Amino acid sequence: MSPFNKSNSSRPGRPATGQAARGQAAGRKPGSKSPKHRGYRPEADQPKKNRWETAERNASRAQEQADRPGGRRYDRDDRTSGRPNWEPRTPGGSNSRFGGGRDDRDARNGARGGNDRGSRYDRDDRPARGGYDRDDRGSRFGGGRRDERPARGGDDRFRDERPARGADRGDRGGYDRRDDRDRAPRTEGRAPFVRRDDYGSGRPARHDRPARDDRGSRGGFDRDDRRPARDERPGRFDRDDRRSRFSRDERPARGGFDRDERPSRGGFGSDERRPSRGGFTGDDRRGSGREQRGGQSRSDFYPARDEASSWAPEADVKLEKLQAEMVTAAEVEGTTWGDLGLGDNITRQLQAMGAETPFPIQAATIPDVLAGRDVLGRGRTGSGKTIAFGAPLVEKLMENGGGKKRAMGRAPRALILAPTRELALQIDRTVQPIARSVGLFTTQIYGGVPQGRQVGALSRGVDIVIGTPGRIEDLVEQGRLDLSEVVVTVLDEADHMCDLGFLEPVQRIIRETAQLTPAGDRAQKLLFSATLDRGVAKLVDEFLVKPAVHEVAGEDQASATIDHRVLLIEQRDKVRVIEELASGEGKTLVFARTRAFAEQLAEELGDAGIPTTSLHGDLNQGRRTRNLQQLTSGRVNVLVATDVAARGIHVDDISLVIQADMPEEYKTYLHRAGRTGRAGKEGTVVTLITRQRQRKMGELLGRAEISAPMEQVRPGDRLIAEIAGA
């Protein structure tokens, strides 16, 4: 164990293992007593700790009860019972001071305490697992008990044929200690307190390094270059150098104007030579001609956004829709998977999963994906987008599998990026069985869990990587994930992946993927979202060539099976109204704008006797997974979430979506609403606003093309009960 590791494990709020964990469970934070320690805070802790012990006891009892099969009536969320009254912390205060500042990500996140590590709510979770668990398993992820794991299609059936632990979930417990030894040399000499920013910007040393264009083709066959032997590098700035392959200052300025230096990618080195950008609008197929791109219109496509890390609410602008090839449901009537070009194994698997015949969006995109084209797909929430890219992707990899199939340590050939871990997991649950049906392997790469298991899976060799940008980029930087053979890249929720904070990592990751397939074809990019709009231009312009654009005709909001309502309330009545709305029979998803409010609401609903759980970024990953599973399994009927749950997450039979806070963006409204009314079922969306927001809300609904009555209500009104019962 390096000194770095020691301090690391006792960072405030950081989930700990082994000895440290026992210390924490007893209310001590090892190391934090020493002024030399990073976790040191001069006093201040004492009274709070006492409350903690009580809280932990209570929570532990509650969890034990709740965990017992057929245990007592669940009248209170174990998570919230006995919760101490926190002294409000300045957001990001202590955590970012000690643990944060690792890099610009923390700077971007600014005030926030630093992801899972600094989770304010982790502690509630800890006692629930019981100390003996940790001793037995040596893992803080012991909470991932098997019986609690979400069902995964086809998983068990294939367990035996898998390479050991390959493609497994990261949070099952027991991370790989050998990995620690492997990593030990790597962390030596690394300055733990140096912010990434410091070595990521303006350091003279950087200029020694070869500029990006000197590296020649990034194409992915220059392995030696891609995995520099770290030992050859000057020791002290090891990290810095490692960073270089991905480094920021080599990146073209955002928005991707200076393509000239790049080796011709698909033939557009500069804007002038760029072949019909209109391809993006589909006019290579449709001839829309609406895309007159004179030099002057550029700023429309690349709104000059301030790069500043400070966040300012942006106006909710409705960007132009993409001109797309329309499919109608009638057209695809009677089409089979085989007609679209999928093989027998995949067809059988799809049918085993309940997808008898293709949905329209699938029928539209699959042939183009198989033909090797770049594809943009827009399908309403719940319209089957995952299979639309997952199935043909697997088919393509299988066809071109060659002899490398199942080779140890083979590099992945497909990459699927998602904005949240839960979505990545969910995508894998769909794609993995399809891949398995033809002998291909997937693995999930996402943060919040130890990386050992993921790295292990990669070193055994996988075909499809599914994950979130942060960890993927991290493993690439570490040289543990080689994307140079990735010939199909999928962005789910692509418009969201182009939002500030996501775009740049995504661009860096895509730049690491292959440009050409071994056969010399262009590597494919597939972008999918229910709200695909001009926002993806930044990626389309840089990475896609003449993409096919598809959407399903007639899938507008008016045709959806969702009932929209807006309730005008007094601010002080909000919680009460939510209680009344959430006390109905069906599954209810409540959206709050901030984690703190989500947590508070969950607590208050629990106190009101409504079994409620929560999902947001202040929970550790084990807890997140478990809480979502509680809703899926029906153990609780109410989940309060931040927008982490807004996109993509599929839970059967959510009958009511409550927006405790109005969304900032019309697209967010559509995605939140899309958690209900899935696959033709009915659902209701209620948005609570105060009178001051009335106008804004009206405009937002207009952009979303939704008409909803606005009605004023007070707690106890019959209308509320009607909606709750609906």
Add this chain to the structure above:
DNA sequence: AAAAAAG
């Protein structure tokens, strides 16, 4: 403001 990275 949310999300996304440390074994």
